[in-house]
Amino acid sequence: MPFLPDSPALVAGHGRAVLLTHGGEAVEIRPGSVAKQLGGAVPLLVHGPATLKRLGNPAVQVLDLLELFAFVCPARGLAPTPAGLARALEMEVPETLEEGARLLAPMAEALLARLAAGKNVPANQDAAGLAARMGAAGWGWAPYVLAALGQPAARPDGMAMRLWKRLPKWEESAPRPPPSAFAVTSGQARARLATLLGPEAEQRPAQADYASAATAAFEPRQAEGQPHVVLAEAGTGTGKTLGYLAPASLWAQQNKGAVWVSTFTRHLQRQIEQEAGRLPEGTKVVLRKGRENYLCLLNFEDAMGVERYAVPLGLVARWAMASADGDLFGGDLPGWFAELYGHGLLAQIADRRGECIHAACPHFSACVIERVIRNAREADLVIANHALVMAQAVWGGLDDDYVPTRYVFDEGHHIFDAADSAFAVELSGAAMAELRRWLLGAEGARSRARGLARRLEDFAATDDAIKRTLDAALLAAKALPAPMFSTRLDPELESDKNPAEAFLRALRVQALARGTEAEIKGAMGFEVDLHPIDPGILPVAAALSAALEKLRLPLVALRQRFLERLEAEAETLEETSRQRLEGTARSIKRRAIDSITAWRRILDGLAAEAKPGERPGRIEFLRLDREAGTDRDVLLLSHLLDPTEAFIETIARPAHGMLITSATLRDGTDNETAWEGAEARTGAAHLAAPAIRAAFGSPFDYADRTRIALITDVNTQDMGALAGAYQALFQAAGGGGLGLFTAISRLRAVQARIAKPLEEAGIALYAQHVDAMDNATLVDIFRAEEHSCLLGTDAMRDGVDIPGNALRLVVFERTPWPRPDILHRTRRTHLSGGAPKDYDDAIVRLRLRQAFGRLIRRADDRGVFVLLDRQMPSRLLSAFPEGAPVIRSGLAEAVAGIRRFLQG
Known part of the structure; x- marks a missing residue:
């Protein structure tokens, strides 16, 4: 031993x-x-x-x-x-x-x-040298690891950390031909589903019907700009994942093309990947995320020079050799790794800074990101996420202008929010300073940030046109906020020589002028309307727009020079040079030109104000960001009034077929109003041809397996009473409780009061925003420890999938009304069809449906949903499944009933 x-x-x-x-x-x-x-x-x-x-x-x-x-x-x-x-x-x-x-x-x-x-297995060939290197940096486990490996005197071996020499190399392949367009029949989809389930599987007719309905999304397109779109609501337990994987995999197989399956959360990406493991042998499935999620070997090499990183990088080296795809965030690197060493380290070794030099990188042939991209090009199914699909659609194509023809959007109820994030524009000090850093690199600070000049120094040395335009761009970039700009937001502290900083100061003056007394004196940031705009902002905005144009023009010329060389030197360029020119031209457009163009569009349109009550195309407002009462940044935010219009225009219309599915697409039952609401939230209302509608109810017996308790005698404004209610409810259930909050401060107050007494009762309590763990780790613990409880906010409401007895109670602290901010105010005015109250109610009911849906994930699950808001209107109860018993009672009666029901 x-x-x-x-x-x-x-x-x-x-x-x-x-x-x-x-x-x-x-x-x-x-x-x-x-x-x-x-x-x-x-x-x-x-x-x-x-x-x-x-x-x-x-x-x-x-x-x-x-x-x-x-x-x-x-x-x-x-x-x-x-x-x-x-x-x-x-x-x-x-x-x-x-x-x-x-x-x-x-x-x-x-x-x-x-x-x-296992000391003699190939995976441990370099383990002793690596452990010795980590030991030299102070790793306490090193002596015991070396003893276990039988090499107590092993010497530190830096080669063990050089992943680029140990990881397999990828190879280029010919471009994939376009897919054919043969349809998938209903009978084929049902037969494939039966094969995936196996002969012993429980018969679920709704699942087969769902798979059959999904085939309409894989019909050949009949007219340009008119994709076949299917809206399919599948109640919890329908089995929708295999239901759509069956026709999707068939279409990919017989048409030699890829179907992109997009979801909202990383967790569901991994779930879908696991379900896809049932597909026939030879089906190629690739999980795809944005570049910023993957290990960058060049950044890893840079970090190796920092001694304090030797221990965590040694563990990363061990992980990278065993990892399926090099995904640092939500992949097979445990979520708690970042908690042990800080999230900043992983950000440094990922491709988060947009500085990839592509083929010029000495580790390009071993790059895990490039391997994933190339694997996705050859895949039958690509499991992506809404953020990636929409962001790259904004850029004009996925992976070097590749545009899929078939999509499945799971968690389709999140399309509106995902599109809102993708198509919004942020003009802020942080965003502009990040572009400056990308262009100029580190300025005096100790940083490994590589500026554009360093990344292009070999091209500039041999090409005068590149050098001239690059020099002009870097000179113009100094108009962007300089490092530490947040210390110069006060107009009395600095002159207005920097046009970007002058603009931020002008915005801050208006934000403070429009804020309430409580907001101005408070420690938290706040939002105010942009319009009517202070006239003093307009000349400062015009100066910044002119400065941005001086930056944009040389960047456009620089990109054009790269494209010219690609065309003129097509026969003589080496493959690595061609890839690098293409990649750099693409990066300049995406990271710089597109952002500058969007910022100038906002700046140049500031004088054009919508009249009161007039329907705006965009919603623009200011946010003053604060940290511990100190102003850190000013943001001018611009959101589309209806971002699903852009989703349909950029993603749906170029596609041939699309399935949008969720357990909560509609607000209500099968009626025209409910479907119209679903079409509005997913963008299907903007299609040239109507979407196909399909709905499949849950097979679960909610009348027998669930109870809904509305507590009528708890004053939730009294933190003591609120905490007492949570403690009593969690103890009645014997753990297995998920407590949901609408405010972090209230969550923390309750946690501080009930953690110790619950632990004394044998119930471990974990809490988002309190424990030194991220959401994924907390959910993993909650899932594994059947009698624990978890407190969280919105992310827990939508991101938890815990079948079985580990989750048997959901407690909502209050009715989840939408936040009454400027965005919501404007949208409820112009997107509600003249019924703003109904607009709010629909949002609440969908949130309640999502929260209730966490409870019953299998037919034998049993659970109770509790709402502590005694003022919840009865009209919202239609959020819950028909037949699920709703009981209004006092806390004591509910506690006794919960204990009886869950024990029974």
Whole structure:
């Protein structure tokens, strides 16, 4: 057995922590005295940041078992708790803090034994040299890892971290021919679905009917600009994923083309990928995200020069060799990795700065991003997300102007919000400063940011036209906000020599003039209307527009020079030079020219104000951003009134077929008004030809398996009463509760009051915005620990998929009315059809449907939905499934009823 450190073990809960001493005695440890009680010993624990945060963040060294797990089992996830680690190692799961502390050393032994057993496998060929390199940087696990590998005296080996020499190389292939357009018949889709399900599967007629209806999206297009669009609502439990994968995979197979499946969340992307594993052998499925999600080898190499990064980069190196696709965010790198070392590190080693030099990169042939892009070009199914599909549609095509002909938009109820983000324009100090940094690189600060001159220095050295236009662009870029611009937002602190900063100062004056007294004196940022605009802003805006045009013109000329060379030197250019010229021309347009053009369109249109009550094409307003009461930025935001018009114009009309599906497309039952609302929210109302409508109810027996409780006697404005209600409800359910909040401050107030008493009752409580973990990690823990509870906001309402007993209670703190901001005010006025109240109600009902849909994910699930708002109008109850019992009662009666129902 490998030698283990003679270390104590530390497990922390809420208000209570246990230290297992050298002698095996379990003693309670108190916040504020951690270092003294440890006496210089280095404790074993699981998830150092979360554990130490609960103890007041003492400055002590620790041995985190998650680091050891990441080294021994790279590219594998687990819930980052002692119980989660025990499950991953197939050991008995601890139920108390004391049991967890006693299990830490055996779990460390198990991990080291696993490493020792596999020390001769190829994946561990360089493990000893890598561990020694990490040990030289202070990694506490290094001696024990080296002992397990049988090489206690191994020397640090920097080669083990040089991923570009170890990762497989990708190769270019001929462009894929365009697909044919043969239809998929209903019978074919049903037969494929039956094959995917297998002979022993439960018969679900609605699923087969759904697959049949989806085939209409794969018919040959009959007229230009008129795609076949199917709107299909599939109630929870219908089995819509396999329902659309069946016809989609058939179409791709027989037409030799790709179907792009787009969803809203990363989590559902991975779920769809797992379901696609049932497809026939040979079906090529690729999960595709934006470049900023993937490991960049050049940025990784840069980061290797920073000694404090040696340990996390060593673990990243282990992960990269085992990863399926190099996806740093939401892929097979555990979400808790960033929590251990900070999210900034992953941002540095991803392609987040838009500085890719493409074929000029020395690691281009091993680039994981380029490999994923090329794999997607040859795929049958590409599983993407709404943000990627819409952003690249704005740029004119996916992956070098490739435009798919067939789409499936899952989570179609999010199309409006996704399109709103994609087609909005932000003119702010941060956005302009980011463009300056992209063009000029680091300016005096210690940074590895490479400016455009450095990225193009070899081209500029041999091409005078490139050098002239590049020099002109870089000179003009100095009109953008300089570093630390936020310290110069006050007009009294700086002159107006920089036109961008002068514009920001003018906007700030108007924001402060239009804000309320509470907003002006408050610590939080706020929004105000742009129009009617202060006349003093117009000349400053005109000066900034002129400065931006001086920047745009040389960038346009620079891009044109690259395109000219591509044409003139087509026969002599080497492949790497051609790819680099194409990539740089594309980047200049997307990162600079398009942004500048959009900003100038806003600036030049400021004087043209819509009249009161007139329907605007865009909604423009100001936001003053603050941090801890200090002004950090001023944003001029421009949103389309109806962003689904742009979605239809840029994505739907060029396509041949599109399926838009969700469990919550409609607000209401099968009637014309409900469908019209669905068409408005998805953009189908803007199609030249009407969409095909299809709806399939849930197979679940909601009358038997669910209850809806509306609590009538809790004053939710009293934090003590609100917290008491949450505690009583969670204890009645014995855990398995998801608490949803409309405000972070209220969530934190409740968490602070109930965490300790719940823990004393054997119920662990986790909370978004409180625990040192991101949303994905919190959901993983909640899913794994059946009797835990979780508090969260909107992201938890829409992003949690937990079948089984782990989620059996959903508690909503109040009716989720839409935020009464400027965007919503304008849209409810002009998109409500003259019924703004109905517009608000529809949003609330859809949110309630989404929240209720978290409860029942399988036929044998049982759950209760609780709303603590005694003022919820009865007209909103149609959000819930027909037949689901709704009970208005006091808290005490509800607690007793919940206990009986869930136990029964």
